[in-house]
Amino acid sequence: MTITSSTVRSRTDLCTAIENELGGLIGKRASVATAYGPNFARLWTLAGQNVLGGKFVRPLLLMETYDALRPARSRHRETAISIAAAIELLHYSFLLHDDVIDGDLVRRGHPNLIGSLLAEAGDLPRPDGGLHWAQTGGILMGDMLLAATHQAFARADLPHELRLRLLDLLEHTINETVAGEQLDVGLGDGIIAPDLETILVMCGYKTATYTFELPLRAAAALAGADFAVETALATAGRHLGLAFQLQDDLLSTFGDPRRHGKDAFSDLREGKETAIIAHARLTTSWQDIEPFFGKPELNGPAGEYVRQKLSDCGAETFVQGLIEEQMQAFNSLLTSTIPPGARNVLLDLAGQLEGRQS
Amino acid sequence: MTITSSTVRSRTDLCTAIENELGGLIGKRASVATAYGPNFARLWTLAGQNVLGGKFVRPLLLMETYDALRPARSRHRETAISIAAAIELLHYSFLLHDDVIDGDLVRRGHPNLIGSLLAEAGDLPRPDGGLHWAQTGGILMGDMLLAATHQAFARADLPHELRLRLLDLLEHTINETVAGEQLDVGLGDGIIAPDLETILVMCGYKTATYTFELPLRAAAALAGADFAVETALATAGRHLGLAFQLQDDLLSTFGDPRRHGKDAFSDLREGKETAIIAHARLTTSWQDIEPFFGKPELNGPAGEYVRQKLSDCGAETFVQGLIEEQMQAFNSLLTSTIPPGARNVLLDLAGQLEGRQS
Numbered sequence: 001m002t003i004t005s006s007t008v009r010s011r012t013d014l015c016t017a018i019e020n021e022l023g024g025l026i027g028k029r030a031s032v033a034t035a036y037g038p039n040f041a042r043l044w045t046l047a048g049q050n051v052l053g054g055k056f057v058r059p060l061l062l063m064e065t066y067d068a069l070r071p072a073r074s075r076h077r078e079t080a081i082s083i084a085a086a087i088e089l090l091h092y093s094f095l096l097h098d099d100v101i102d103g104d105l106v107r108r109g110h111p112n113l114i115g116s117l118l119a120e121a122g123d124l125p126r127p128d129g130g131l132h133w134a135q136t137g138g139i140l141m142g143d144m145l146l147a148a149t150h151q152a153f154a155r156a157d158l159p160h161e162l163r164l165r166l167l168d169l170l171e172h173t174i175n176e177t178v179a180g181e182q183l184d185v186g187l188g189d190g191i192i193a194p195d196l197e198t199i200l201v202m203c204g205y206k207t208a209t210y211t212f213e214l215p216l217r218a219a220a221a222l223a224g225a226d227f228a229v230e231t232a233l234a235t236a237g238r239h240l241g242l243a244f245q246l247q248d249d250l251l252s253t254f255g256d257p258r259r260h261g262k263d264a265f266s267d268l269r270e271g272k273e274t275a276i277i278a279h280a281r282l283t284t285s286w287q288d289i290e291p292f293f294g295k296p297e298l299n300g301p302a303g304e305y306v307r308q309k310l311s312d313c314g315a316e317t318f319v320q321g322l323i324e325e326q327m328q329a330f331n332s333l334l335t336s337t338i339p340p341g342a343r344n345v346l347l348d349l350a351g352q353l354e355g356r357q358s
Numbered sequence: 359m360t361i362t363s364s365t366v367r368s369r370t371d372l373c374t375a376i377e378n379e380l381g382g383l384i385g386k387r388a389s390v391a392t393a394y395g396p397n398f399a400r401l402w403t404l405a406g407q408n409v410l411g412g413k414f415v416r417p418l419l420l421m422e423t424y425d426a427l428r429p430a431r432s433r434h435r436e437t438a439i440s441i442a443a444a445i446e447l448l449h450y451s452f453l454l455h456d457d458v459i460d461g462d463l464v465r466r467g468h469p470n471l472i473g474s475l476l477a478e479a480g481d482l483p484r485p486d487g488g489l490h491w492a493q494t495g496g497i498l499m500g501d502m503l504l505a506a507t508h509q510a511f512a513r514a515d516l517p518h519e520l521r522l523r524l525l526d527l528l529e530h531t532i533n534e535t536v537a538g539e540q541l542d543v544g545l546g547d548g549i550i551a552p553d554l555e556t557i558l559v560m561c562g563y564k565t566a567t568y569t570f571e572l573p574l575r576a577a578a579a580l581a582g583a584d585f586a587v588e589t590a591l592a593t594a595g596r597h598l599g600l601a602f603q604l605q606d607d608l609l610s611t612f613g614d615p616r617r618h619g620k621d622a623f624s625d626l627r628e629g630k631e632t633a634i635i636a637h638a639r640l641t642t643s644w645q646d647i648e649p650f651f652g653k654p655e656l657n658g659p660a661g662e663y664v665r666q667k668l669s670d671c672g673a674e675t676f677v678q679g680l681i682e683e684q685m686q687a688f689n690s691l692l693t694s695t696i697p698p699g700a701r702n703v704l705l706d707l708a709g710q711l712e713g714r715q716s
Contacts, residue, residue: 036537036563039544097501101494121549129547136459136543139497141538143455146504147532154512154525167512174505178498179394185494186397189487191479205394 011060018059021085022051025148035120042120046113051092058091058215059084061349065219065233068341072224079156080222083166086152087215090170093145094177094210100138101185102270108262114138155243158222165221173214180206187273194273194281200242200322203275208241232337236346239330243323249274250319251356253307265303269296275322277313285313327353369418376417379443380409383506400478401499401666405470409450416573417442419707423577423591426699430582437514438580441524444510445573448528451503452535452568458496460583460628472496516580523579531572538563552631552639558600558680561633566599590695594704598690599683601711607632608677609714610666623661627654633680634673643671685711698703 030044036294042067062084066077096113098104105115117134119190124130153170156163183202186192218235220230249267253276257264271294280286310316330350334343362444388402424435454471463473475492482488511528514521541560544550567613574595576589608627611634615622625632629652640646650656650664654702666675688708 033535033537036533037541039550040537040540043540057529101490101497124548129549132459133543133547133549136540139455139459140540143501144532144536145506146501147508147529150508150512151504151525151529154508164513171505173510174502175390175394178502179391179398180397182401182498183395183493185491189491190482191487192397266509277543351669 011064014060014063015056016118017081018056018063018085018088019052021081022088023048025082025085025089025152026051028150029144039287042117043113043137043144046116047092047141047145050113050126051088054088054092058087058211059253061212061345062087062215062219064345065216065342066223066346068345069220069223069225069229069339070341071222076158076162076222079158080219081154082152083218083222084215086149087210087218089145089152090149090173090210090257093142094181095148096138096142096145098181100135100142100182105134112138113141140349150231162221169214169217169221173210176205176209180204180209184273188271194278196275196278199273199275199278203245204238204242206222207245208238211244228337229339229342232333232335233342236330236333236338239326239333240346240350240353243326243330243350244322246275246319246326247353247356249276250316254316265298265306268293268303268306269298270294276310276317279315279318280310280313283313285309285314289313323353361498369422372418372421375439376414376421376443376446377410379439380446381406383440383443383447383510384409387502387506391638398445400475401471401502404474405450405499405503408471409446410705412446412450413638414446416445416569417487419570419703420573420577422703422706423574423700424581426703427577427581427583427697428531428699429580431471434439434516434520434580437516440510441514441576442573442587444507445568445576447503447510448507448531448568449506451500452501452539454496454500458493458500459539463492468690470496471499479586520579524576527572527575527579531568534563534567536565538565546629552636554633554636557631557633557636561603562596562600566596569602570595572651586695587697589691590691591700591704594688594696597684597691598704598708598711601684601688601708604633604677604681604684605711605714606607607634608674608681611665612674623656623664626651626664627656628652633677634668637676638668638671641671641673643667648673681711 001056026048030041030048033041033044059081063080066080067074071077088319099107099112099114105111105118111119114134114137117137118130121130121133124133150170153163153166155167160167180202183192183198184206187199187202189196189301213234216233217230219225220233225233241270252262252267253274263269277293279290284314289306289309298306327350330346334346384402384406388399388406388619389401391402398458405436417439421438424438425432453465457465457470457472463469463476469477472495475495476488479488479491482491508528511524512520514524515522538560541550541556541566545552545557550556554706571592574591577583578591583591600658610620610625611632621627635651637646647664647667650660657662685708688704692704
């Protein structure tokens with residue numbers, strides 16, 4: 001693939017380039033995997049279907065930012081595509097281990113890798129054998145995707161110092177994401193007190209770091225941008241990431257399930273500690289909500305009742321206010337430090353927040 | 359640390375060097391971890407205690423082989439120590455995910471990381487909350503150790519081609535180990551038929567590859583040995599590794615629990631598909647053994663009865679024969695292809711097999 005920096009590249013071209021790169025990374029490994037028998041190869045086939053069916057949010061953010069920063073001679077563009085693809089593998093690695101931890105078998109209305117393995121296992125002589133087998137597949141495939149991510153970073157065709165910089169970014173990202181996942185589980189399991197500050201820190205660590213900060217910082221580093229530009233992009237990205245996460249919570253609780261595709265009351269049923277719940281806990285309505293919170297049987301009229309209570313107590317408005325705060329902070333960072341092209345990439349992303357239904 | 363290649367180094371010196379390197383790798387990360395709160399930092403503290411309390415079997419094998427190959431000017435010796443330490447982190451990453459998969463809370467008579475987290479969690483409002491929290495810690499810490507292993511390989515101060523060679527070795531090792539773990543679980547869960555060939559392949563993949571082949575190949579590559587030497591070392595190592603694994607199975611089933619420290623009937627109770635069981639299945643004694651195999655309540659007289667049946671049907675002798683076959687294949691490889699010093703390292707290791715009680 002030879003594309004010069006002067007070419008105007010459409011998002012479709014970028015998607016194709018990312019898809020080809022991911023197809024290559026996965027295809028090579030799927031081919032090696034066949035030597036180890038059908039069960040091992042099946043892990044790569046299923047993972048490949050899931051990864052290649054994605055929207056490439058993170059790789060697109062990296063590549064659009066990279067291109068917008070108009071790096072001299074675009075000399076690291078091919079490497080940027082391979083790093084972008086590796087970040088998508090990292091995303092699926094995190095999703096898989098998150099699904100194992102949460103016991104989830106479905107993602108966006110379709111069986112995830114674990115759900116597929118469970119369905120294929122059929123009847124087994126041991127109780128729960130199928131689920132154990134399927135979740136083992138989730139742990140092991142997550143490990144292999146994490147390994148594949150590191151291999152791509154480690155082999156990046158870059159000057160030594162720049163490769164080390166990207167390895168630093170990867171290390172930092174994994175630390176924050178793992179810390180966020182642990183906080184999330186600690187909140188859910190009642191190990192960690194569910195105050196608002198902890199919940200917001202958790203959202204930032206668990207999602208914003210790897211979804212926004214990592215692609216933006218990697219793009220800046222690969223494009224040779226000033227560190228001030230990298231920092232401004234990363235900070236803006238974190239605010240945007242937090243806004244997206246808070247909006248996810250609002251949509252899950254108050255949105256239209258026909259639009260967002262998730263179960264209408266799943267967050268409430270799971271007892272997920274969100275900013276909505278943190279606010280509700282501080283109001284007198286909590287005594288009416290608490291008996292239903294975290295109850296696996298919550299459904300229908302009782303679910304509607306809790307939703308109404310959460311709205312009436314001001315939790316919905318409160319979280320909308322938090323999102324506005326994040327967006328104000330985001331906008332205030334779009335100063336001259338960030339070059340106009342990169343600013344447009346971020347504004348385009350921010351535009352997707354408005355009117356979002358899923 | 360500056361040690362010239364001409365210095366005769368004792369195993370104690372090597373242990374100290376490996377311990378210092380591991381202490382540095384873990385200490386740096388434990389220090390960064392404190393910024394993410396006590397629960398996150400606790401993962402690194404517990405992992406550090408477990409890793410640093412180990413016997414360093416794999417790093418010692420790498421370093422003793424490296425030194426025995428008398429590389430010119432020992433120019434990669436410091437890097438070899440860091441790769442040796444990274445392989446120990448990989449070992450603990452595998453152990454942790456294996457413990458999560460098997461639901462184990464104890465290793466060698468002490469609580470493992472998961473058992474420690476469970477004990478520290480105390481009473482929680484949600485059923486099984488403590489175990490979920492503790493196993494989540496196991497998954498996440500395994501991920502971080504896997505990441506740390508890759509970081510050490512990726513940052514190795516080596517010529518480009520040699521670093522790529524080590525990254526290839528790491529990738530191959532992870533593939534085989536994961537394939538072996540999946541086979542092991544598939545055998546236990548009744549997904550994969552428990553024939554002898556599959557069980558022997560599983561043992562090779564799950565343990566011999568990363569415990570013997572990886573350190574030996576890495577040592578040869580770092581010492582700049584001929585590929586013929588590397589291949590001979592690796593093949594000899596695989597035979598030795600399989601012999602060790604088969605002996606582990608014999609010890610677990612027929613050995614003295616006061617010596618090996620494991621529960622006397624745990625393999626039988628878990629329904630672990632070993633070479634012993636594969637042989638017994640083919641004899642008329644299996645009809646007497648099967649009703650007890652994989653039964654969680656197996657103990658005392660019934661356990662002794664099964665053990666006696668396994669011995670009487672020839673399974674013990676059969677597996678002893680398999681070990682002898684592996685050792686013959688091992689010995690036949692100790693030809694002039696492997697330099698005398700490296701041969702002695704392997705013979706020393708093989709000597710540990712005889713009279714082993716734990």
